[in-house]
Amino acid sequence: MLHKQNSGECSDIMTKVCGVADRNIQSRLDTGTSAPFAVQLTNELKADYQQLNDLLLVKCDMSLDIIFIKRIIEKVKELLVYTEQSLSQIAKALGYQKPAELSEQLITYTGLTSAHFKQIRKNKLEIIRKQQEKQNEQ
Numbered sequence: 106m107l108h109k110q111n112s113g114e115c116s117d118i119m120t121k122v123c124g125v126a127d128r129n130i131q132s133r134l135d136t137g138t139s140a141p142f143a144v145q146l147t148n149e150l151k152a153d154y155q156q157l158n159d160l161l162l163v164k165c166d167m168s169l170d171i172i173f174i175k176r177i178i179e180k181v182k183e184l185l186v187y188t189e190q191s192l193s194q195i196a197k198a199l200g201y202q203k204p205a206e207l208s209e210q211l212i213t214y215t216g217l218t219s220a221h222f223k224q225i226r227k228n229k230l231e232i233i234r235k236q237q238e239k240q241n242e243q
Contacts, residue, residue: 114164115161115164115165118157118160118161118164118165119161119165119167119172121150122146122150122157122161122169122172123172123176125142125145125146125149125150126142126146126172126173126176126177127176127180128145128149129142129145129173130176130177130180130199131180133198133199133200134180134198134199137198137200138200139200142169142173143169146169154169157169158170174210174214175214177199177207177210178210178211178214178215181195181199181207181211181219182211182215182222185219185222185223185225185226186222186223186225186226186229187226191219192204192207192208192211192219195207196208
C-alpha cells in the first residue's frame, strides 16, 4: 500500500523524473525523434511506468503526464525568450501534430500566450542594445 511520505522523498522522485523528461525533450529538439517518454522513463529508472505514476500521484499529487507536459512548457518558454523560433517551429520540433495543441498547453499552464514570451525577448534585446550603445558612446 502506498502512503503519503515526506516532501523530501517526493522531491527525490521528481528530480529523477524531471531529469528523464528533460533528456527526452532535448533529444526531440536535437534529433527530431525520441523514445516515448514512458519507455525512456521505464528504461532509465528501472521502474514500471504505472507503479511510478501511482507513486507520484500519492506522494506528490501529480501524474507523470502532467510532469512531462510541465517540463515541455518550461522548455518552450525558454526557447521563446532566448531563440528566434516561433511556437509553430518549436511545436514541430517537439513532435506535435498541431501547433495549436502546444499553444493551448502553454496558456493552460502559464496563463500566457507565446506572444508574451516573445515580448520578453524583445524587451531583453532592447536592453542589451541600449547597453551596447551606451558603452560605444564612452
